[in-house]
Amino acid sequence: MEKTFDALLARMQELRDLGGLIGLATWDQETYLPPKAAESRAFQLSTLQGIHHERLVDPRLGELLDWAAGNKGLTDDQRAMARVLTEERNRAVKVPKALVQALAEAQSRGLVAWREARKQNRFAVFKPALERLLILRREQADAYGHDGERYDGLLEGYEPGMRVKRLTPVLGALRDNLIPLVAALQAAPRKVGDFFEGRRFDTETQWRFTLRLLGDMGFDLEAGRQDKSIHPFSSGQHPTDVRLTTDLEEGSLTALFSTLHEGGHGLYEQGFSAAHHRTPLANAPSMGLHESQSRMWENLVGRGRPFWTHYFPALREAFPQALAGVELDTFHSAINRVTPSFIRVEADEVTYNLHIVLRYELELLLIRDALPLDELPAAWNERMRRFLGVTPPDDTQGVLQDIHWAWGEFGYFPTYALGNLYAASLYRAAQRAVPQLEEGFARGELKPLRDWLRTHVHSEGHRQPAEELVRKVTGQGLTDVDFLAYLKSKFGALYGLSL
Amino acid sequence: MEKTFDALLARMQELRDLGGLIGLATWDQETYLPPKAAESRAFQLSTLQGIHHERLVDPRLGELLDWAAGNKGLTDDQRAMARVLTEERNRAVKVPKALVQALAEAQSRGLVAWREARKQNRFAVFKPALERLLILRREQADAYGHDGERYDGLLEGYEPGMRVKRLTPVLGALRDNLIPLVAALQAAPRKVGDFFEGRRFDTETQWRFTLRLLGDMGFDLEAGRQDKSIHPFSSGQHPTDVRLTTDLEEGSLTALFSTLHEGGHGLYEQGFSAAHHRTPLANAPSMGLHESQSRMWENLVGRGRPFWTHYFPALREAFPQALAGVELDTFHSAINRVTPSFIRVEADEVTYNLHIVLRYELELLLIRDALPLDELPAAWNERMRRFLGVTPPDDTQGVLQDIHWAWGEFGYFPTYALGNLYAASLYRAAQRAVPQLEEGFARGELKPLRDWLRTHVHSEGHRQPAEELVRKVTGQGLTDVDFLAYLKSKFGALYGLSL
Structure with missing residues (x-):
């Protein structure tokens, strides 16, 4: 693989383009999406987020970022770009796929339970879903790493x-x-x-x-x-x-x-x-x-x-x-x-x-x-x-x-x-x-x-x-x-x- | 790689989700996109189309489609799905990347020349760009294959x-x-x-x-x-x-x-x-x-x-x-x-x-x-x-x-x-x-x-x-x-x- 800043930049740009499209699909969801399209949009967003994640954790991106970190010839801005993306990537890499999926599911359930709890005006209805989310978030915090303060x-x-x-x-x-x-x-x-x-x-x-x-x-x-x-x-x-x-x-x-x-x-x-x-x-x-x-x-x-x-x-x-x-x-x-x-x-x-x-x-x-x-x-x-x-x-x-x-x-x-x-x-x-x-x-x-x-x-x-x-x-x-x-x-x- | 219809279906769904997002970004471009965002949208669309193409020509998709073509246990609809996607994929695979890029560039130039020719009301202004497009399209037709009629x-x-x-x-x-x-x-x-x-x-x-x-x-x-x-x-x-x-x-x-x-x-x-x-x-x-x-x-x-x-x-x-x-x-x-x-x-x-x-x-x-x-x-x-x-x-x-x-x-x-x-x-x-x-x-x-x-x-x-x-x-x-x-x-x- 060619290791140049241009090669790294192309990957940065692709990630930003995907991020922009996630933004567009989300904006559209809250403004103009026809009511019956909620499910199809959820599928589209999930596909797009999956591809964004896949590109972010791609080991070849990691190699390019490692190369950039050790390269004295880059400008200040180029080094800052590489540093910010490295931080984002490190966090994404640390969370196992099973946890990402468990969280996504727990989030969906959390929303449903919260809405129902509000309808019934009873915290107890929301409690089990919140418990699950807390367990997973603590696990995620441990995956990210910390100095004793999750x-x-x-x-x-x-x-x-x-x-x-x-x-x-x-x-x-x-x-x-x-x-x-x-x-x-x-x-x-x-x-x-x-x-x-x-x-x-x-x-x-x-x-x-x-x-x-x-x-x-x-x-x-x-x-x-x-x-x-x-x-x-x-x-x-x-x-x-x-x-x-x-x-x-x-x-x-x-x-x-x-x-x-x-x-x-x-x-x-x-x-x-x-x-x-x-x-x-x-x-x-x-x-x-x-x-x-x-x-x-x-x-x-x-x-x-x-x-x-x-x-x-x-x-x-x-x-x-x-x-x-x-x-x-x-x-x-x-x-x-x-x-x-x-x-x-x-x-x-x-x-x-x-x-x-x-x-x-x-x-x-x-x-x-x-x-x-x-x-x-x-x-x-x-x-x-x-x-x-x-x-x-x-x-x-x-x-x-x-x-x-x-x-x-x-x-x-x-x-x-x-x-x-x-x-x-x-x-x-x-x-x-x-x-x-x-x-x-x-x-x-x-x-x-x-x-x-x-x-x-x-x-x-x-x-x-x-x-x-x-x-x-x-x-x-x-x-x-x-x-x-x-x-x-x-x-x-x-x-x-x-x- | 697991060869099941579900594995093939997941790839079909991903392609359709990407197609839907390309549709959304294009619709938005013609309806609500702020005028100064034309360039950024072109980048986003190009990224998305590139990923769609990459997923379509992925050899592992080819293997799944080959598997489906030889599988007697599929339903009529499943076979039809595999057949339609195989046809689309075969066409995409046949066109070399260099030709795809040359065509994209010739299309951009074609549009610019055509607009200028209309402004000047002279076909001659459009002619060189059209010539180039024809050469590339003939080449593309040959890549797709035909029985003597391009x-x-x-x-x-x-x-x-x-x-x-x-x-x-x-x-x-x-x-x-x-x-x-x-x-x-x-x-x-x-x-x-x-x-x-x-x-x-x-x-x-x-x-x-x-x-x-x-x-x-x-x-x-x-x-x-x-x-x-x-x-x-x-x-x-x-x-x-x-x-x-x-x-x-x-x-x-x-x-x-x-x-x-x-x-x-x-x-x-x-x-x-x-x-x-x-x-x-x-x-x-x-x-x-x-x-x-x-x-x-x-x-x-x-x-x-x-x-x-x-x-x-x-x-x-x-x-x-x-x-x-x-x-x-x-x-x-x-x-x-x-x-x-x-x-x-x-x-x-x-x-x-x-x-x-x-x-x-x-x-x-x-x-x-x-x-x-x-x-x-x-x-x-x-x-x-x-x-x-x-x-x-x-x-x-x-x-x-x-x-x-x-x-x-x-x-x-x-x-x-x-x-x-x-x-x-x-x-x-x-x-x-x-x-x-x-x-x-x-x-x-x-x-x-x-x-x-x-x-x-x-x-x-x-x-x-x-x-x-x-x-x-x-x-x-x-x-x-x-x-x-x-x-x-x-x-x-x-x-x-x-x-």
């Missing part, structure tokens, strides 16, 4: 380089800071009511507004598109083909925030360097860093006063009846209302991370086999009381609310919190670097932020681990300092408190 | 089992019958003017009408969908996922006929037997037979008086202004106006096949290397005069009008004529078999025809060659008798002639 083996798949040892103190401190903050905001004399109750927003008008926002953010609608789906998501087949979805509801404006969120992911995907296209570098280094981009646009930009200084007049014009007589201040408070609630996906910026810490603590115990499954619902509810002061009335509004565990995803939740922390630190760096950033927002100029992110974050791709990149850009690694300062400043002002 | 080697790829020896006399007789028929209709005292000139049909209303037609035909919109594209096409990813497109123009009602045409293809794809899904039998035995279904619904049903007896009142209600005061007879004549014209895709039912015979005669000469390319435009125009009495004013309206040769497709055109002939014969058999078929159309009952086709044609899949299936269903093989009888009866009545 969870690290799983976390690595979502947040390469992150470890429990580093994550637990950060999330623990975050929790200990957020609990009193939530309590203080709840006790504040200034109250924010439920603004959206009874208001109606025409969905076609919302749709046009979301497209305007995407354009203003600098999302290239000639290198991507937006469609509708039940759950919003983003999917990058290639940096020239980035697809977002949003979910339109007449009773709220969540579509706007979904679009800003998915648009943040989309800008990341569109922003990879052309030199990295069809290579392992055209990727975020971690899920957490990807999430930092969506959370930044959704919350730090899109729930900010400067943003709405510009957009609120247009919004009121778009919805003259629903927003008749509403002032900017009222609207800005309404979209930043802090309320401890049962459901993570409906949570505000302040309480959200407590939902995440709760899940992190529990799944860490589960993977360590240190929490009997029978006690899981009680452990969930006990933390809900301790963190947020509320008790879920039933399992569906408690331990059964998320699809992640039903699908056997353990290690994914903390990336949401990392996204929030990284978002605040990167945003702070952008504020320092870009003159009059928020003054620009107030004039509808969003692109300077996109341009700064493109230069400092997106175009880097997966050249270095997430935390290393963040340290390079902000001068510090993972920290909750910027995030907490942001929350205190913003919500202190909104609730009339000095925090 | 064209047969290419024809086999579109119309398995058909040969020049059989086709030439049928198309020659058709031509000799059609030329005087066209002349007679042109000379008829009753004239039909250009009905659509100046009328406007709201495209959203047209869209709704096309969906109603699809539903009435029995096209399952839960196992398929319709979208918009520049050129209408149909694409079957799987019998549960059949996608049609149509093209809406305000100045005409062509979308209705496009939908009936593509819907005819779509019913075929949805009608394959569930026992054949994901196997080589879930396929039409030839392009001509597939086309018979689209032409039947577009023309024999959709331009017929019974059909419009039911639908014209609804159409007039949908377009009250454009169709104010228009009677059924006027409309029925208008959509059946016979006019010799330069452009094939705009041709009526009577003149259409003369466009096809012209192309067949020319490409047969070209593949035989019996017509110097310099003489091609003149040979085209001479036949246009002889067949239709009109002379194209320039190359763009003559020899440069179709994309097929630009893409190196020689052998495809005759399948359009075969589709028309098979359609008439199958329709006549349906009329004999289904009581009051057209009386039902006049009440909007289209499904009895679909059901008959499903039972006798669609569900057969690729169990036997096209002509064998037609003979089984109609009692006779390929013939122009039913088609000519249909034309004479229909257009005689419309033009007040006894033909």
Whole structure:
């Protein structure tokens, strides 16, 4: 076999093309697939994923990667490409085929059992399937390898380089800071009511507004598109083909925030360097860093006063009846209302991370086999009381609310919190670097932020681990300092408190 | 390697899944792909086609097929599956990789040169690329093998089992019958003017009408969908996922006929037997037979008086202004106006096949290397005069009008004529078999025809060659008798002639 970088590159490109096609088939499944085609699409996706796996674990790819690892003549980028693919390949090689198949089956059963458990509103119905998934995931973590902390083996798949040892103190401190903050905001004399109750927003008008926002953010609608789906998501087949979805509801404006969120992911995907296209570098280094981009646009930009200084007049014009007589201040408070609630996906910026810490603590115990499954619902509810002061009335509004565990995803939740922390630190760096950033927002100029992110974050791709990149850009690694300062400043002002 | 039918079936299923994904990526390319993603999609498609080819020519698949060919214990369907795949595989194996690559490159260059030639309106600009394509296609035909008639080697790829020896006399007789028929209709005292000139049909209303037609035909919109594209096409990813497109123009009602045409293809794809899904039998035995279904619904049903007896009142209600005061007879004549014209895709039912015979005669000469390319435009125009009495004013309206040769497709055109002939014969058999078929159309009952086709044609899949299936269903093989009888009866009545 010829050992050249071109030969290796051809294999990288083939893998990326297959990955893009998996993305397309999945996107189509959630948008345009005819209902009766669910089974045939499952077969097609399974075939495609099987071929992707087969190409990835191909011993000849391993030989090429070994050759590249020992080759001093490669450029920095070439070495980074080989390193990232080697890491991905090593993980794929370590898991025996029987375990891959057992997991796929357990995932299907997990979803079915979870749906049934939600219908019956009884965790016990889901328990056996969850037990099986945990056994297999622990086995998988052992196959990946770890230094005694199994969870690290799983976390690595979502947040390469992150470890429990580093994550637990950060999330623990975050929790200990957020609990009193939530309590203080709840006790504040200034109250924010439920603004959206009874208001109606025409969905076609919302749709046009979301497209305007995407354009203003600098999302290239000639290198991507937006469609509708039940759950919003983003999917990058290639940096020239980035697809977002949003979910339109007449009773709220969540579509706007979904679009800003998915648009943040989309800008990341569109922003990879052309030199990295069809290579392992055209990727975020971690899920957490990807999430930092969506959370930044959704919350730090899109729930900010400067943003709405510009957009609120247009919004009121778009919805003259629903927003008749509403002032900017009222609207800005309404979209930043802090309320401890049962459901993570409906949570505000302040309480959200407590939902995440709760899940992190529990799944860490589960993977360590240190929490009997029978006690899981009680452990969930006990933390809900301790963190947020509320008790879920039933399992569906408690331990059964998320699809992640039903699908056997353990290690994914903390990336949401990392996204929030990284978002605040990167945003702070952008504020320092870009003159009059928020003054620009107030004039509808969003692109300077996109341009700064493109230069400092997106175009880097997966050249270095997430935390290393963040340290390079902000001068510090993972920290909750910027995030907490942001929350205190913003919500202190909104609730009339000095925090 | 384990030699069982299940092992063979798994490979068949993988190939069909890959084929379905190629279909999806191509459908997406023509409907929703962002404009800047054209290059990345081309890479993805090329990767996928490469893997499909690699799996098809895999020697282990060859061994399994050899094993199946000698195995008496297989069912009829299993033997048919193995036979169809063996034929496909044998063709793929015979073409050297270098020729495949040379052809792919020549096709790309062909398209570019053809577009430029159309822009400049000069055949000479396209000539060198066409020359190259012809050389490579002749080489490919020789690789496939033939009995002295190279064209047969290419024809086999579109119309398995058909040969020049059989086709030439049928198309020659058709031509000799059609030329005087066209002349007679042109000379008829009753004239039909250009009905659509100046009328406007709201495209959203047209869209709704096309969906109603699809539903009435029995096209399952839960196992398929319709979208918009520049050129209408149909694409079957799987019998549960059949996608049609149509093209809406305000100045005409062509979308209705496009939908009936593509819907005819779509019913075929949805009608394959569930026992054949994901196997080589879930396929039409030839392009001509597939086309018979689209032409039947577009023309024999959709331009017929019974059909419009039911639908014209609804159409007039949908377009009250454009169709104010228009009677059924006027409309029925208008959509059946016979006019010799330069452009094939705009041709009526009577003149259409003369466009096809012209192309067949020319490409047969070209593949035989019996017509110097310099003489091609003149040979085209001479036949246009002889067949239709009109002379194209320039190359763009003559020899440069179709994309097929630009893409190196020689052998495809005759399948359009075969589709028309098979359609008439199958329709006549349906009329004999289904009581009051057209009386039902006049009440909007289209499904009895679909059901008959499903039972006798669609569900057969690729169990036997096209002509064998037609003979089984109609009692006779390929013939122009039913088609000519249909034309004479229909257009005689419309033009007040006894033909």
